[in-house]
Amino acid sequence: MKTINVAILGATGTVGQKFITLLQGHPTFKIHELVASPRSAGKPYAEAAGWKQDSPIPEAVASMTVKSLDEALESPILFSGLDSSVAGEAESRFAGAGHFVISNSKNHRMDKDVPLVIPEINPEHFQILDTQKTKGKIITNSNCSTMFLAMALAPIHKAFGIEAVQVTTMQAISGAGYPGVPSMEILGNVVPYIGDEEEKLETETKKILGTYKDGKIIPADFLVSAQCNRVPVLDGHTETVSIKLKKKASPDEVRTVLENFRGMPQEKNLPFAPDKPIVLMDAPDRPQPARDIWLQKGMATMVGRIRECPVFDIKMVILGHNTVRGAAGAAILNAEALWELGYL
Numbered sequence: 001m002k003t004i005n006v007a008i009l010g011a012t013g014t015v016g017q018k019f020i021t022l023l024q025g026h027p028t029f030k031i032h033e034l035v036a037s038p039r040s041a042g043k044p045y046a047e048a049a050g051w052k053q054d055s056p057i058p059e060a061v062a063s064m065t066v067k068s069l070d071e072a073l074e075s076p077i078l079f080s081g082l083d084s085s086v087a088g089e090a091e092s093r094f095a096g097a098g099h100f101v102i103s104n105s106k107n108h109r110m111d112k113d114v115p116l117v118i119p120e121i122n123p124e125h126f127q128i129l130d131t132q133k134t135k136g137k138i139i140t141n142s143n144c145s146t147m148f149l150a151m152a153l154a155p156i157h158k159a160f161g162i163e164a165v166q167v168t169t170m171q172a173i174s175g176a177g178y179p180g181v182p183s184m185e186i187l188g189n190v191v192p193y194i195g196d197e198e199e200k201l202e203t204e205t206k207k208i209l210g211t212y213k214d215g216k217i218i219p220a221d222f223l224v225s226a227q228c229n230r231v232p233v234l235d236g237h238t239e240t241v242s243i244k245l246k247k248k249a250s251p252d253e254v255r256t257v258l259e260n261f262r263g264m265p266q267e268k269n270l271p272f273a274p275d276k277p278i279v280l281m282d283a284p285d286r287p288q289p290a291r292d293i294w295l296q297k298g299m300a301t302m303v304g305r306i307r308e309c310p311v312f313d314i315k316m317v318i319l320g321h322n323t324v325r326g327a328a329g330a331a332i333l334n335a336e337a338l339w340e341l342g343y344l
Contacts, residue, residue, distance in 0.1 A: 004344070005032035006335075007075040009090065011066065012036045012049045014177045015081030015104050018328040020061055021053050027271055028339060029332070032075045034066050041068035052178055073099065077344065079331050080105055083177075095136040100344060102139045102331045106196070109140045109204060112216070116140050116207050118147065118330070119270075119337040120263025120277050121154040124212045126343055131215055137343075141334055142208060143200040144326030145169050145228065145237050148318045150208045151277060151301040152241070155261040156254060156314075157209055161246030162222040164312065167201060170231045170238040172289065175322045181230055191230040201226035236289030237322045244312040251306045254314050255280060258303055270336040272329060274299040280306075287319035298324030299333070 006023070010016045011034035023031055040048035046062035067073070069082075069090050078094055080087060080103040087105035095101050108114045113132050115125040117139060129137045142150060149167055156162065171194060173180045185191060206219040231238075249257075258278045265273030274296035281287050281304035292302050298321035309315035320326055338344045 002028070003030050004028055004077060004339075005030055005075040006077040006079055007033035007035055007073050008079050008081065009035045009069070010081035010083065011045065012040050013081050013083070014052070014174065014323065015327045017049065017051065017053050018323045019079050019081060019331070020058065021055055022324070022328050022332060024058050026332070029077065029335065031061060033073055034061070034064050035069060035071075035073070036066050038068055040066045042066065072097070076100060077102065077335055079328070079335070081328065091138055092134075095132070095134040095138045098135040100137050100139065100338070102141075102335050102338075104141060104327050104331050106143065106200065108138050109142065110207065114138050114140055116142060116204060117334055117337070118142065118150055118154075118208055119265045119333055120261075121150060122208055122212070123264045123337055123341065125217060126338065126341060127212055128215070128217060129343065139334055139338065141330035142204050143197070144175055144322040145171060145197060145239065146201050146204040146208070147326045147330060148237060148301045148320035149201060149239055149241065150205050151320075152258065152303050152316070152318050153205065153243070154209055155257045155278070156243065156245070157220065157222075159257045160249045160254075162220070162243060163246055164223045164225070164244040165205070166225045166242045166312070167227070168240050169197070169201070169226070169228045170233070171197070171228060172233040172235050172237055172322055173230065174235050175237065176230065186230060186232050189232065192227070194228045194230055197228040198226040201228070233289050235321060235323060236293040237320055237326065238287070238289060239318040240315070241318055242309045242312040242315040245314065248313060251308060251314060255306050258306075265333060265337060268340050270333060270340060272299060272333040272336055276300060278303055280304070287317060289319060292319055293321040299329050300325070
């Protein structure tokens with residue numbers, strides 16, 4: 001199989017470091033360049049990174065010299081974990097120079113000509129790339145909390161239709177990056193606000209579950225109401241969800257639809273695709289972040305407590321690994337899908 005060189009933008013940050021750990025031994029993508037802020041540029045990566053992962057820095061990466069965002073890059077694929085304060089302009093510039101930018105940043109997700117893709121759900125949205133006027137292209141994956149909500153809703157929406165969704169999130173501190181939330185704010189506490197998070201859930205979900213038609217993405221027609229909280233959990237976003245259906249269905253019927261859900265990544269056996277994108281949990285006290293986020297190597301969405309809702313129709317609990325499937329792993333899977341479908 002052909003090897004493709006890739007660069008990581010924002011390589012010293014939390015998501016950038018996760019890209020590095022996940023890409024080790026990848027059959028197609030080889031880390032060729034690391035890019036970060038001016039204070040890191042010119043330094044060996046091991047010196048610049050402030051490494052915070054559970055495994056050591058890979059030897060081949062540790063000695064790489066970090067490049068700045070202003071430098072020309074050689075790699076055709078750029079994985080972006082850039083902070084939103086710089087991501088918008090930098091990603092547009094790199095796309096203009098001919099690179100495929102696969103972004104974890106929020107800046108371009110809602111652009112009309114940028115696909116917001118979860119390959120199990122909406123790979124046909126890649127077609128919108130034809131409308132981008134740049135030599136290269138920008139592709140985005142969703143916000144980390146949107147990822148797991150959309151994954152659980154997609155098969156339900158296809159089978160029964162959705163009229164409305166109410167979701168409350170309990171989001172891990174790793175979602176805030178490093179050093180993240182100050183300890184005296186989060187220990188023994190719940191912070192009931194995460195900037196822009198509720199708006200992301202309410203808009204991104206509808207774009208992902210929307211329909212591609214005549215060069216446009218038409219958002220799904222249901223409403224989403226979100227409330228987002230930061231909780232003292234290291235990794236793993238938990239969501240409690242109530243769903244109003246267009247066509248009534250029992251909890252068992254919903255469970256069957258979720259259990260049987262598969263998508264293009266599973267059909268094509270992509271390297272980062274979980275065998276089961278949705279893992280159902282039967283125990284009444286699951287899923288739990290401390291016990292379940294590493295199922296399917298952190299790339300699955302766990303769903304439990306599927307039951308009737310007295311206000312809407314169905315309610316459930318959803319969990320996913322926010323820095324793997326909710327961030328770096330999602331971007332890598334998008335790159336694999338682009339390669340498999342012939343866009344790269």
